[in-house]
Amino acid sequence: MNKQPNNELLYKVGLGLIPKLGPNIYKKIIRNCGSAEAFFNMPRGKLERIQGVGPKLLAYRNQKAKYLSEAEALIDTAVQHKIQIHCFMEENYPTRLKSLPDGPPVLYSKGELTLNPKRTIGIVGTRKATDYGKNITQQIIEELSRFQPTIISGLAYGIDVEAHRAAISRELPTIGVLGSDLNTIYPSTHKKTAEQMMENGGLLSEYKLGTEMNPGNFPQRNRIIAGMSDALVVVEAAKKGGALITAEIAYSYNREVFAVPGNLQSKFSEGCNDLIRNMKAGIYMNSREIVDSLSWDMDATQSSIKQVLPDLSLLDPLEAKIMERIFDKKEVEVNWLSHDLKLPISTLAVKLLNLEFLGFIKAYPGKKYQWLQKN
Numbered sequence: 001m002n003k004q005p006n007n008e009l010l011y012k013v014g015l016g017l018i019p020k021l022g023p024n025i026y027k028k029i030i031r032n033c034g035s036a037e038a039f040f041n042m043p044r045g046k047l048e049r050i051q052g053v054g055p056k057l058l059a060y061r062n063q064k065a066k067y068l069s070e071a072e073a074l075i076d077t078a079v080q081h082k083i084q085i086h087c088f089m090e091e092n093y094p095t096r097l098k099s100l101p102d103g104p105p106v107l108y109s110k111g112e113l114t115l116n117p118k119r120t121i122g123i124v125g126t127r128k129a130t131d132y133g134k135n136i137t138q139q140i141i142e143e144l145s146r147f148q149p150t151i152i153s154g155l156a157y158g159i160d161v162e163a164h165r166a167a168i169s170r171e172l173p174t175i176g177v178l179g180s181d182l183n184t185i186y187p188s189t190h191k192k193t194a195e196q197m198m199e200n201g202g203l204l205s206e207y208k209l210g211t212e213m214n215p216g217n218f219p220q221r222n223r224i225i226a227g228m229s230d231a232l233v234v235v236e237a238a239k240k241g242g243a244l245i246t247a248e249i250a251y252s253y254n255r256e257v258f259a260v261p262g263n264l265q266s267k268f269s270e271g272c273n274d275l276i277r278n279m280k281a282g283i284y285m286n287s288r289e290i291v292d293s294l295s296w297d298m299d300a301t302q303s304s305i306k307q308v309l310p311d312l313s314l315l316d317p318l319e320a321k322i323m324e325r326i327f328d329k330k331e332v333e334v335n336w337l338s339h340d341l342k343l344p345i346s347t348l349a350v351k352l353l354n355l356e357f358l359g360f361i362k363a364y365p366g367k368k369y370q371w372l373q374k375n
Contacts, residue, residue: 007037008035008036008037008087009075009085009087009090010068010071010072010075011035011036011037011039011040011068011071012030012036012087012088012090012105012106013071013074013075013085013087013106014036014040014064014067014068014070014071015029015036015039015040015067015105016087016105016106017067017070017071017074017208018057018060018061018067019060021057021060021105022102023101023102023103023104023105024052024101024102025052025053025057026088026105027088027103027105028050028051028052029050029053030088030089032050033047033050036087039061040061040064040068044058047061074208074209077209078108078209081110081182081183081209082110083108083109083110083182083209084108084109084110085106085107085108086106086107086108086109086115087105087106087107088103088105088106092115093107093115094107094115094116094227094228095116095336096116096120096227096228096230096336097224097227097228098336098339099333099335099336099338099339100223100227100253100335102223103223103227104206104224106206106208107204107205107206107224108181108182108204108205108206108207108208108209109182109202109203109204109205110182110198110202110203111197111198111199111201111202111203112198112199112200112201112202113173113175113201113202113203113204114150114173115175115204115228117149117150117173118148119147119148119149119150119230119294119296120149120150120151120152120228120229120230121140121144121149121150121151121152121229121230121231121232121233121290122151122152122153122225122226122228122229122231122232122233122246122250123137123140123141123151123152123153123159123160123163123232123233123235124153124154124159124160124163124222124225124232124233124234124235124237124242124243124246124247125137125158125159125160125234125235125236125237125243126158126159126236126237126238126241126243126268126271127156127157127158127159127160127241128157128158128268129157129158129159129162129235129236129268130236130266130268132236132262132263133158133159133162133235133236133260133268134159134162136235136236136260137159137162137163137166137235138162138166140233140235140284140287141163141166141167141170141172142166142170143286143287144287144290144291145170145172147291147296148172148173149172149230150172150173150174150175150201151163151164151166151167151172151173151174151175151201152174152175152177152225152228152229153174153176153177153225154176154177154178154179154218154221154222154225154242155176155177155178155185155186155190155193155194155203156187156218156242157187158236159235159236159243160176161190161193164176164193164197165193167201168193168196168197168200171200172200173200173201174197174200174201175197175201175202175203175204175228176194176197176201176202176203176204177203177204177205177221177224177225177228178203178204178205178207178221179205179207179213179217179218179220179221180205180207180211180213180217181205181207181208181209181210181211182203182205182209183209184213186213204224204228205221206220206221206224218242219242219245222242222245222246222249223246223249225246226246226247226249226250226253226255227249227250227253227255229250229255230255230256230294230366231255231256231257231258231290231293231294232246232247232250232255232256232257232258233258233259233260233284233290234246234247234257234258234259234260234271234272234275234281235260235272236260236262236268236269236271236272237259237268237269237270237271237272237275238267238268238270238271239267239270239271239274240271241271243271244271244274244275247259247275247280247281248280251280251281254333254334254335254366254367255366256282256290256293256294256366257275257280257281257282258281258282258283258284258289258290259271259272259273259275259276259281259282259283259284260272260284261273261276261283261284293364293366294364295331295364295370315355315358315360318343318351319351319354319355321341322337322341322348322351322352322355323355323360323361323371325337325340325341326361326369326370326371327371330370330371331364331368331369331370332368332369333366333367333368334348334349334352334367334368334369335367337369352369356369359372360372
């Protein structure tokens with residue numbers, strides 16, 4: 001190998017190679033055992049107490065040498081191909097995905113990309129984009145470019161690739177989430193765009209090198225697009241398709257979802273119009289909707305002010321700890337805060353309400369909170 005992997009990376013990758021080990025069980029193992037390495041070395045009796053760890057999984061654990069050998073080979077290949085590996089609970093794992101129940105345990109990336117950028121916008125739509133859809137995609141990115149968001153999409157035909165190309169033309173970072181491994185660009189006609197993305201952004205996938213293409217991978221990857229996006233915009237979509245799946249997932253994650261209204265006689269507007277009618281998406285008329293919903297203007301104003309942690313003497317220890325987290329991050333989402341502090345949502349909600357009542361924080365759409373600068 002070019003570089004010996006640390007033990008925990010080796011064990012986390014090895015754990016992820018166990019067949020049919022879902023994200024929930026993977027994360028439960030890490031949380032209950034303390035590490036992936038502990039899982040492979042812990043007495044059987046202790047493991048049996050973890051919900052979801054049954055005889056089948058314990059039998060796979062007995063093949064420890066096999067999975068660690070495969071993991072070592074995988075890490076070696078990743079180094080050779082300049083691919084980064086991101087495991088759950090590691091610092092380089094996307095924060096936006098950590099609190100999601102089905103967030104991928106292991107991710108692979110390639111390029112000059114930051115997986116925890118300050119602002120992200122997902123843009124998706126039909127593979128058969130019209131000129132109207134392409135123009136709107138260009139307009140969205142042009143209007144938002146002053147905020148320097150990272151543009152996230154799926155590198156597919158139509159709206160997806162248009163979003164990536166518009167980001168490139170405005171020198172915005174852009175991330176393509178693939179339904180294949182990182183060495184298999186699909187469709188192959190987008191290889192040049194993928195190469196251009198590497199300079200300011202790159203590619204992301206949950207599929208290890210050598211994974212065979214499978215149509216079922218593409219709906220799966222949509223949850224990563226949804227989870228990585230602070231707001232998701234559906235530009236054009238028919239009544240059925242990947243863009244609507246992504247929108248439904250983003251809605252379930254409490255992300256901001258917008259849909260561009262379209263011609264009532266166009267089948268490529270039916271999906272967007274249905275999202276709006278069913279109140280699962282706001283109407284996108286211009287960038288102001290996104291800027292207001294994500295409080296980007298206020299964020300830009302506050303960034304020019306020297307930020308000082310307020311006096312926490314009025315708060316109890318738990319409220320003070322919550323405030324410190326919000327102050328550090330400037331903006332947090334409830335699920336992330338619950339996961340980070342290991343607090344049930346019900347307990348957290350009471351504390352957040354009190355902090356808001358005292359004027360320390362303010363609630364925003366999408367179950368997000370920001371601390372209030374007191375002049």
